[in-house]
Amino acid sequence: MSVTSREFRLDSPTAEADSEAAAAVLRAALPYLVVTPRALRWQVENAPETQHHRLLLAEADGQLLGCARTGIYYDSSEPGQAYLNIYVHPERRGRGAGRALLAAGEAYVTGLDARANFCWSLDDERSMAFAERNGYRRGRSAHFQRLALGDGTLPPMPPCPPDVEVRTGASFGDDLHGIWVADNEAALDEPDDLDVEPTSYDLWLSQYWMHPEHDRELTSVVTVDGEVAAFSLAITDGGSRYMSGMAGTRRVHRRRGLAKLAKSASLHRARAAGYTEAFTNNDSGNEPMLAINKWFGYQECATEVRWIRDLTG
Ligand SMILES: CC(C)(COP(=O)(O)OP(=O)(O)OC[C@H]1O[C@@H](n2cnc3c(N)ncnc32)[C@H](O)[C@@H]1OP(=O)(O)O)[C@@H](O)C(=O)NCCC(=O)NCCS
Incomplete structure (x- = not known):
């Protein structure tokens, strides 16, 4: 049929x-x-x-x-x-x-x-040949990575510097502007085939923070002198699977280990809550984030490729 x-x-x-x-x-x-x-x-x-x-x-x-x-x-x-x-x-x-x-x-x-159409596919021969046959050109690539949380290999939390505090997303209640600003700044610096614009507060709230699978208790936010400096967003299926939504550090606070600290706190809480598998996905050129995930012990499990077709011709 x-x-x-x-x-x-x-x-x-x-x-x-x-x-x-x-x-x-x-x-x-x-x-x-x-x-x-x-x-x-x-x-x-x-x-x-x-x-x-x-x-x-x-x-x-x-x-x-x-x-x-x-x-x-x-x-x-x-x-x-x-x-x-x-x-x-x-x-x-x-x-x-x-x-x-x-x-x-x-x-x-x-x-x-x-004007243009963007599609992700896995990097297997069949999917890539299908994209090429249909007039798509290859863009960037990204790696899916997996970490087993149940087997006790999660590294201990890195030490927390004196001016730094690690909080849950939930502890911010409705006071979310600092997280929104940090997320917008980080999103602009994430390698991508598209240039993105900052998202308005209301849109960010409705599309990211209020997403039904966003777990605010597992999301971690790191503050420096009380100001949001880094965060790691947690998406879960409510069962055994956890996925990193986005991680970011404000530009002035980068390379101090704060993204690692945020993600570490989130993963430790996820494990304590019974999640057994963590997934993440990063652009293959995102060296700092790949370095962080390697430190946690994430293993690459698949690569996907972005395909782009010009629709104006
Ligand atoms: C990726 C990002 C979150 C890293 O934040 P950060 O707070 O600077 O990261 P950390 O200081 O915790 O660094 C963690 C590791 O990455 C390494 N690293 C940092 N910047 C690096 C770079 N430019 N190249 C290679 N390695 C780098 C650090 O050496 C550190 O490893 P180590 O602990 O073994 O020394 C930050 O650069 C960012 O916000 N980028 C834009 C948003 C983004 O791409 N988010 C990830 C997509 S989900």
Whole structure:
């Protein structure tokens, strides 16, 4: 039977089941992600209007073969930069789901007047050949890394200098401006194929801090003389899996071990809370962050490549 694609809709009677099937496909396709059905639904419901975010589903014989997340990067300094990330279940490949999702996603973003489309794929031959065949050029790459938390190898917390305090994200209550400023500054310095613009406080609050899988008790914030200097954001599935959302240090405080301290506190609390696996993902040129993760003992488990296609030609 041929593959059909459709848009996930929150008002559909199958919304709950669709989001569960999509999360299962995502987890099977990229086992290094922490993704829940709730987060997929939340993203569709709460994405900013300018993001035009959609979840696309490709099915055959009533079975979900793959899904895609697509829309416009609302924080890009250049307008019209689209994303289309396709995930096909590893046991359901070769049946045309990837092709169907690519066609549906490209038609969607072209309809939004996108000028370029950005897609991530794993660096396996098949995925890379698919991207090249479809007119995509290679961009940056990133490494997924995994750390077992249950086996007792997590290094002890580094010492805390006298002017420094390590706090949980939750302890800041609604007083979050310092964390927002630090996150915006760090985001501008993260290696990326896109140039990003600072995010407004309200948008940051709604898209990052209020994300349903953000665990504020496990998020760590390091202050120097009471001011936010570094942070490490924690995303969890509420079960056994923990993922670093973002880590950053204000420019003036870099190279003092503060990012390491923030992440260390977060990982120690995650282990104490029963999380057994930690994941992280870093650009392959992000030397400081890769050095920090190596220190913790993270092992590289997969590499993904960014693919870019000009849609204006
Ligand atoms: C990555 C970042 C968080 C590091 O913050 P930091 O507080 O300066 O990091 P630390 O001082 O804890 O340094 C940790 C390790 O990285 C090493 N390091 C720091 N800068 C480095 C650099 N430019 N090149 C190579 N190694 C570097 C340090 O030597 C240290 O290793 P050591 O403890 O073995 O000596 C910071 O540079 C940043 O905010 N970057 C922009 C945002 C970003 O890329 N975040 C990560 C993406 S999730």
